Amino acid sequence: MTTQSRRQASGGARRHAPGAERSRGGAHKRASRVTARRTHDVHLVVGDEQDVISVDAETELNYLPVLRTATRNVAELLLRALKSEEASRKRVAGQRVEPVERAAEAVIGRLMRDAYSSDITDAQLSDRAQVAIDAFNVVLSGDRRQLDSMIEALKPVGAEAGVPVDLEQARARARLRMQAIYRRLLEEALTVGQLRPYKSRQRLQQLRDEGRLFAIKTPFERGLVYPVWQFDENYDPLLAMPKLIRTAREAGLSALGLHQVMTGRRENAKTGVELLAGGREDLVLGMLRAVDRGAAEPADALHR
Amino acid sequence: MRVSSTRATKPWPPVEPDAVPDAPARLPSRPPRLRRERPGVIWRLHREADPNRPRRYPAGKWRFDAPTGSYPVTYANVSKHHVFVEVFGDVDDAQIIEGESGRKLSSASFRRSIQVLDLGDSAVLRALRLDLRISTTIDYARTMRWSELLHDSLDDAEAIRYLGRKGGREDNYCFFLDRCADALEWRCCGDLASNEALVLEAGDMFDLVFDFTIPTAWGTPPPRWP
Numbered sequence: 001m002t003t004q005s006r007r008q009a010s011g012g013a014r015r016h017a018p019g020a021e022r023s024r025g026g027a028h029k030r031a032s033r034v035t036a037r038r039t040h041d042v043h044l045v046v047g048d049e050q051d052v053i054s055v056d057a058e059t060e061l062n063y064l065p066v067l068r069t070a071t072r073n074v075a076e077l078l079l080r081a082l083k084s085e086e087a088s089r090k091r092v093a094g095q096r097v098e099p100v101e102r103a104a105e106a107v108i109g110r111l112m113r114d115a116y117s118s119d120i121t122d123a124q125l126s127d128r129a130q131v132a133i134d135a136f137n138v139v140l141s142g143d144r145r146q147l148d149s150m151i152e153a154l155k156p157v158g159a160e161a162g163v164p165v166d167l168e169q170a171r172a173r174a175r176l177r178m179q180a181i182y183r184r185l186l187e188e189a190l191t192v193g194q195l196r197p198y199k200s201r202q203r204l205q206q207l208r209d210e211g212r213l214f215a216i217k218t219p220f221e222r223g224l225v226y227p228v229w230q231f232d233e234n235y236d237p238l239l240a241m242p243k244l245i246r247t248a249r250e251a252g253l254s255a256l257g258l259h260q261v262m263t264g265r266r267e268n269a270k271t272g273v274e275l276l277a278g279g280r281e282d283l284v285l286g287m288l289r290a291v292d293r294g295a296a297e298p299a300d301a302l303h304r
Numbered sequence: 305m306r307v308s309s310t311r312a313t314k315p316w317p318p319v320e321p322d323a324v325p326d327a328p329a330r331l332p333s334r335p336p337r338l339r340r341e342r343p344g345v346i347w348r349l350h351r352e353a354d355p356n357r358p359r360r361y362p363a364g365k366w367r368f369d370a371p372t373g374s375y376p377v378t379y380a381n382v383s384k385h386h387v388f389v390e391v392f393g394d395v396d397d398a399q400i401i402e403g404e405s406g407r408k409l410s411s412a413s414f415r416r417s418i419q420v421l422d423l424g425d426s427a428v429l430r431a432l433r434l435d436l437r438i439s440t441t442i443d444y445a446r447t448m449r450w451s452e453l454l455h456d457s458l459d460d461a462e463a464i465r466y467l468g469r470k471g472g473r474e475d476n477y478c479f480f481l482d483r484c485a486d487a488l489e490w491r492c493c494g495d496l497a498s499n500e501a502l503v504l505e506a507g508d509m510f511d512l513v514f515d516f517t518i519p520t521a522w523g524t525p526p527p528r529w530p
Contacts (some may be wrong), residue, residue: 167500167501170501171504171517171518173507174504174507174517174518177398177511178513178518181398181400256400256402257394260394260395260400261395264394264395264399265396266396286442286443286444287442289365289444291394292366292391292392293404294403294407
């Protein structure tokens with residue numbers, strides 16, 4: 001029986017009173033868990049309470065708040081699992097819990113909707129859930145190479161001109177890529193706390209104001225982070241930094257853009273950071289000038 | 305023990321072994337052949353209101369700009385997807401692209417055929433004693449001098465066709481607007497924000513993430529230069 005036919009057979013939506021099937025919680029009363037069944041009954045065990053809902057396409061929207069609660073609980077479970085295996089995985093930083101929860105909600109929420117509203121098999125649903133959890137594990141704990149592999153693997157089959165795009169799926173992939181990029185940035189940058197033995201917060205701000213350092217705001221950190229490549233071995237800004245920052249600004253690059261251009265690989269050639277270390281400031285400046293971004297119109301621009 | 309070291313004295317990397325040759329004072333005696341063609345639809349990402357009136361720089365800026373701003377040019381790509389990687393694909397890694405939601409996308413069709421110098425044609429490259437690096441180097445001072453030489457020496461040339469540095473076989477065009485602006489019929493397709501599906505498709509293809517497609521990542525726009 002297909003999902004569609006099961007939906008028709010279920011005949012609309014019903015919602016069981018909280019606690020009606022509380023005994024199902026059993027020994028897992030304190031835990032939060034969710035079970036999505038392909039029969040349109042969605043069993044939610046949230047703390048001590050349990051709901052069973054049955055939905056069809058027309059009433060799906062009415063239950064999104066319930067589903068959001070459930071997915072939040074799943075996200076908590078995921079985080080708990082990640083934190084409990086510190087020996088093998090990096091602990092999730094406190095500041096990142098909230099955005100990770102939000103992302104987990106979105107992805108797992110999507111899976112739940114698939115569970116009762118899409119025409120996919122149980123095996124396919126199980127595969128999708130595994131991919132989501134694997135993806136989160138890599139985003140949270142993976143190194144750069146693993147992140148790259150994951151992003152490559154997540155490229156949609158048939159990503160080519162003329163193939164209609166599922167906007168929600170494409171946005172989800174973009175979010176995942178964005179998280180991976182920011183995670184990579186965090187590995188390549190220092191927080192104000194990490195720099196405190198060498199530079200006070202006030203001194204860092206002064207150096208930023210003077211255009212000798214730059215910092216980046218990420219969704220995962222409360223404060224700013226400073227890409228490490230702009231410091232010398234004494235944690236002073238490299239001499240070339242004012243010129244690089246000025247050139248990047250003139251090219252219309254953001255702070256993140258400057259970091260990406262400097263650290264990104266280029267046709268198997270050296271990165272901007274490597275070129276700078278090799279004394280080729282001229283080539284690095286050329287790379288920055290070759291960037292086409294939303295630079296402000298200069299006063300000397302000619303117009304026909 | 306005496307240790308010989310050459311690392312400190314040798315320039316690094318060695319003096320541009322793969323540099324594009326500089327433009328000669330004049331073209332070889334047998335000039336490259338032009339080809340008359342009427343391209344299909346081409347695509348451009350731009351900020352100017354009219355793609356036939358692009359921003360010009362007194363000392364040039366992009367690959368085949370006039371090095372002294374003496375003639376106007378504009379650029380386009382044959383693919384509405386690959387134009388994204390040509391403009392935004394600065395590096396091979398995945399990138400977040402910030403603050404570009406307002407950039408416009410336009411397409412152009414042709415009212416007539418134009419005379420094109422095809423830098424993807426081996427006979428043309430050979431006649432100019434060039435190779436494909438003319439299409440990939442970012443030594444724009446040098447490529448602009450080639451542009452000036454070709455523009456000034458080939459009176460009939462209306463455009464340069466060349467391989468994409470990032471777009472590969474999806475070619476780019478550089479149009480000499482003083483000669484072929486009348487042939488181009490532009491149609492504005494809106495800004496990137498209003499073409500989100502296309503932007504996401506291109507993002508999937510080329511590992512680009514446009515910030516405006518993920519509004520909830522920040523809630524409020526991030527500071528650009530904290």
